[in-house]
Amino acid sequence: MIGISACLVGENCRYDGGNCLRTTLEQLIQEGKAVSICPEVLGGLSTPRPPAEIIGGNGDDVLDGHARVVDIRGNDVTEEFVQGAYIAFKLIQQFRVTTIVLKENSPSCGSSAIYDGTFTGQKVVGFGVTAALFRKHGLNVINEQQVEKLVLK
Numbered sequence: 001m002i003g004i005s006a007c008l009v010g011e012n013c014r015y016d017g018g019n020c021l022r023t024t025l026e027q028l029i030q031e032g033k034a035v036s037i038c039p040e041v042l043g044g045l046s047t048p049r050p051p052a053e054i055i056g057g058n059g060d061d062v063l064d065g066h067a068r069v070v071d072i073r074g075n076d077v078t079e080e081f082v083q084g085a086y087i088a089f090k091l092i093q094q095f096r097v098t099t100i101v102l103k104e105n106s107p108s109c110g111s112s113a114i115y116d117g118t119f120t121g122q123k124v125v126g127f128g129v130t131a132a133l134f135r136k137h138g139l140n141v142i143n144e145q146q147v148e149k150l151v152l153k
């Protein structure tokens with residue numbers, strides 16, 4: 001079974017209430033080959049919600065307590081992000097997911113790049129909180145561009 005970020009399969013769970021639908025991925029859900037998760041919603045955050053970024057590191061640092069996730073209004077949402085990551089991990093374990101396709105650049109789901117914490121649109125190499133937790137547990141984490149390359153091969 002494959003896991004996929006819920007916004008990539010058309011669920012309106014993005015911070016702005018929209019989604020990032022990729023039809024090739026949605027197809028996998030319809031065929032029963034994949035399950036979707038949105039760690040931020042699982043962590044109790046509402047939709048829409050203010051955008052958030054990691055300040056002081058990346059997902060691993062947040063899990064270790066050395067960095068925080070803060071929204072654009074200055075609210076600390078670290079707890080919700082960490083809780084959401086663990087709930088998402090539990091869920092995908094139940095479905096025996098070994099490969100997961102996560103939305104790039106997100107402070108939860110980014111697996112190659114994330115925004116740098118300044119809310120200026122600048123990205124840095126790194127991964128989000130959920131991506132970090134999944135990688136820690138040996139899951140194969142890829143982003144939407146990587147999976148589409150594989151599917152289209």
Ligand code: SF4
Nearest residue numbers: 005006007038106109
């Ligand atoms: S990137 Fe991840 S946390 Fe953000 S809306 Fe998509 S599934 Fe949810």
